Amino acid sequence: MPHPDLEKIHHDVTAWYAANARELPWRGAAADPWAVMVSEFMLQQTPVVRVRPVWEAWMERWPTPAALAAEPVAEAVRAWGRLGYPRRALRLHAAAVVITDVHGGKVPGTEAELLALPGVGTYTAAAIACFAFKVPTVVVDTNIRRVHARLIRGRALPEQNQNAAELALAARLLPAAGEGDNAGTALANDWNIAVMELGALVCTARSPRCEDCPVVNQCAWIAAGRPEPHYKPKGQPWHGTDRQLRGAMMAVLRHSAAPVPRGDLLGAPDLAVAAGEPRIAVSARQGDAAHEAWVTLHALDAPAEQSERVLASLLADGLAQHSPDGISLPH
Template sequence: MTNRKFALLHHRITQWYAASARELPWRAPDASPWSILVSEFMLQQTPVVRVQPVWEQWMQRWPEAADLAAEPASEVVRAWGRLGYPRRALRLHATAQHIVELHGGQVPRTEKELLALPGVGTYTAAAVASFAFGIPATVVDTNIRRVHARLVKGCALPEPSYTAKEAALAERLMPAHPADPEELHPLANAWNISVMELGALICTARNPRCGDCPVQDLCAWVAAGRPAPHYVPKGQAWAGTDRQVRGSMMAVLRHTPGPVGRTALVGGIDLLRPLSDMQLELGSETGSEAHEAWVVLYALAADAEQRERCLAGLIGDGLARETTAGVGLPA
């Protein structure tokens, strides 16, 4: 692909984004670096429709890193709600504390400094550098990889795992930018977010809307007749997995005001008994949300061994703690 074609891709895709992008609060001109960092943590493996209401609640409650850093971990995990992968909440909490202790409460600018934050990997560091500070970092997520694979390589999907060739292609596709890696470069930032949005809305994994694509005539995959993927993607199972059991246990811990007995979590209770009797057995006041969480947990086809394993995993990950009073959220 020639430099002229690259320039055409840059122009068309960024112009499409300017006219068609979703209005998301973390993309607003006045969005703070902290608010963008929070959004990147929440958006990992989680769709925008689930993230936005939780993000808005978080930013109202914790508009600065120092606000979150001052909260106990239990409140952070509880506020994470049903976003999934709750270890992200603990890492974000640790990141906030790190930002306060080492950066005066301000999100650092450079990729190197961002990578030193707990829970921040290569993608998140590049995304925050680009979207929060306009630094020309090369951002590559699943959506971007898919657009690159179709546009340039003619493949329906990117490789199952991120490869060095894909990284090199992403670098080649970036608009030329200044030698100083910290110098602002609006086109590079616009390119990153535009390709990401194109993959999210148009060049989707299933049922891509090629007729609405601003670069359909330049797409190698379309030119090749839209061939099928060269491998069968593996779906991520949920029903019956440890993730499902752990998620149900976390729901119980979030909605129950105090510690609950280990036996109740890994054994069983009679959900047909009067609520008042259940409250005594669980050692806490059980409201409707808590009762529903218990119902869901005990509806799972998980044996005692799996429940024990999942509880041990939650405690080992710091998402739960066990004391003489029972099992609860981290302090």
């Protein structure tokens, strides 16, 4: 492994961030720990451009954990909208309940306490501790791993799955933060967010803008001649998958004020009728969003076996519930 000038790298990357960082509401001085926590849940596997409007609406409606905890969990799932991976909404609601009941309505500030919350894993705990409470801890997401892989290891991409060696490298690269050393602590925190931003804006996975990189002259990948990845990344399929069908079913449930008959959701032709009128016609009277959701679901024309499997998975995950009246979001 090369021996980079870490002091210069720390300076160059954090200086670049100070001049080029995006102005995001959860980074502002007014953003409290709850605002940061909501952003971290939403940003998991979801780009900023999709998260921002949902985050803003969420924070306006639920500015505190107690405000969210007081609402039925169905409202959290409904407000999650089309961000994807809606189990995050269930877990965020559950975390809000614990914060309200156990922590007096305040997001806890240590990684250990954060890890005890529903839906909070190692990365999320570290990110909240670092960005909300200025704890100088190691934060490692996909963007950070990619920058480290190129800058230090000379590889085009990080490993397919995060491993101990990558975590050890991230710990070694973190600027030292001595006890009572406010400047060192601030640099450690600035480093985490700066590397993350560099990976999001410049050192991207497919088309890195190396000419705009503040450490291009110190990059091991550039020095090695930009070698190809040591594996071929596999994109996630979408069309025809269970994930696509899950999203379509969830959209119908989010826009339905009343439970949906099971047969309607499964697309059974002989059951897709309400009071003698096709469900599509009923949804058209309920508004554009509801109608679009029904049209999208039935346009998939999913096999019966797949529809049954997907509905069963939604019920098992707690994203839907069954009652004598039909299927609905969880209460």
